Amino acid sequence: MRARLVLDQSREQESTASPTDDDPIPSLSQLGIDNSASHWKEYMVVLGRDAKRVLVESKRQDASSSTIRIQRPEKADLPGLLIIDQYRKDAIEINTLSAFQSRFESMTFDALNGLDWSNVLVAGGIALAALTSVTDQEASASKSSDVDLYLYGFTVNQANAKLQEIEKVFVSNLPLDNDTGKPIKCAVLRNAQTINFVPGRYPHRRVQVVLKLCSNPMAILLNFDLDQVAIGYTGNEVWMLPRASSALVTGYTTFTMDLINGSFLASRKATQFLAPRKATQDQRVFKYGERGYGLRFLLSYIKALPTVLLEQQTMTERNVPEDSLLRDELNVTLREERARVAWWLAQRYGAFISPLEKREVRMYDMTLTRGNDTPELAEKSSMSGWQLFARHVALWELAQLGYCRLNEQVKEWTAGRVTYVWNHELTPEKLKDAMDSHKYSDEQNLRNSLVLRLGSTTNLPADKDQKKTDPVTAPHTEYRDTVSHAADERESSAQR
Incomplete structure (x- = not known):
């Protein structure tokens, strides 16, 4: 401690x-x-x-x-x-x-x-x-x-x-x-x-x-x-x-x-x-x-969890000797989700003969509510619920075996809340354009939310005024050839 x-x-x-x-x-x-x-x-x-x-x-x-x-x-x-x-x-x-x-x-x-x-x-x-x-x-x-x-x-x-x-x-x-x-x-x-x-x-x-x-x-x-x-x-x-x-x-x-x-x-x-x-x-x-x-x-964590009764066997457990199965909630749910995801991929891609790039999926595809399949799982993040996380684990495992390609495995990075691919094609000019686009999108989302709440645009500033964002808290991009004019902004940012 x-x-x-x-x-x-x-x-x-x-x-x-x-x-x-x-x-x-x-x-x-x-x-x-x-x-x-x-x-x-x-x-x-x-x-x-x-x-x-x-x-x-x-x-x-x-x-x-x-x-x-x-x-x-x-x-x-x-x-x-x-x-x-x-x-x-x-x-x-x-x-x-x-x-x-x-x-x-x-x-x-x-x-x-x-x-x-x-x-x-x-x-x-x-x-x-x-x-x-x-x-x-x-x-x-x-x-x-x-x-x-x-x-x-x-x-x-x-x-x-x-x-x-x-x-x-x-x-x-x-x-x-x-x-x-x-x-x-x-x-x-x-x-x-x-x-x-x-x-x-x-x-x-x-x-x-x-x-x-x-x-x-x-x-x-x-x-x-x-x-x-x-x-x-x-x-x-x-x-x-x-x-x-x-x-x-x-x-x-x-x-x-x-x-x-x-x-x-x-x-x-x-x-x-x-x-x-x-x-x-x-x-x-x-x-x-x-x-x-x-x-x-x-x-010690697993032992603190409830045990799933044998009467509640999943589809994958019916032909497996009972004494070889771990009955805690983590293991039972993981076995069930591995079977579910394997079935889902087989239904989607059949014999898996199409090129790998044609079999690209997102973990978010396993999160969306689809009819009666997963009515209880409509959240996007999976760390807050074991069943959804187990589903993502199963999809990741199959992707490593070559059954599909995860969209999330395309490497992207975030700076100032702007996601970009860091490679030979990125230039400072492209990065600045991405940042400006992101700022404008944020402003429009805020404006639309206010319109929904207020029911009118009467009290909102015109679109041209939306560009006046907080110089400290808003994401911001600048070019640098020298550093002599950066002091004021650094001081303001560090105080935050």
Whole structure:
């Protein structure tokens, strides 16, 4: 429990008075938690210090090796329900600290070369990729990932200054245009939560700065949903939560209710520094399933669920010996949905002789209400209901076997709430057009909603006035050839 309590800046100055009804979370001193600035380091796994001690199934190839081999346990030795693990490996290799640093620099095209790393953390997918990519081929699988930066231990003014420094470093490391001899253009996308620096040439890395002030790296990593991405890099060391090291060893994220409900570790007084963790989107679970990390429901969780009576056997269970079937709700529902989805695909594509591109489906197709087939399942998200999630799992499994192609597996990325495909065809001009189109669509949707509520357009501004959006909270795109005129916008954004 101690490792899950976050020391935030607002609480450092609070008294030790008893908690009130308005703020039911007790102070750190009342809980016996170390209030020092570096207390968080005690609860983190450090690559350079702890790899051999924590990764118990690991061994260094030899004294001069730059990698550490982790022999994972057999699936049979991991009790519980294991899903989305078709790409899980029996053993992996991870980089040592020095090899990680070299791999990170090459994967990011030196986008952060020259940065003062004080109070800066790179976290998430790019940190995991740099840790586990020991070959160039493995690194190429993450060539379109962006670089997520977090700032910690700063005041607002200090964060604004660091934000400007990051932009200057990013621009200074852009490659030269072969035609002009000048650095390539970049776009700056800003909303109330992030600032994205997008280079004008693929595959150079996009850098995203999250506008959230946290107290330390542990506070940042506690906000990540999946175990394997709770990894960060501070420029001189790799830090990870214990659950991240567990995911490396087992190859699984452990299911908790936080994946559905999100986490509310921070009190209301602390939300300006650490927002509650958002619930996981099912697409993130499947994305990392393709990268080799399955989802595990612990046996203790399954035992707490009701048992489905034998009288309630599903169609797929009738010819299977009863004693070989697990009767908990998770397993019974998963078997039923696997059979249902297989039947649905067979009805749709027959003998599966058409080209794969002709057999493209969406997980959303399994969500829509279709007559009497699924009257109870009309929600779009599947993490809030096991039956719908099991249906998506079954469809994903069949897609990996080549029975269909998932539309969701066409790689897209989001910046400023605009979804786009990050490839050689994307230019800053196209990105700006996409952003402008998205802003206009948002404005029209808002206008239509108001018309439905008010029943009239009399009190609404004319369409031409709809372009006047909030310069801070609205998604926004700008070109950058220099950084001298960016200070005011950075300060306003960071204060948000």
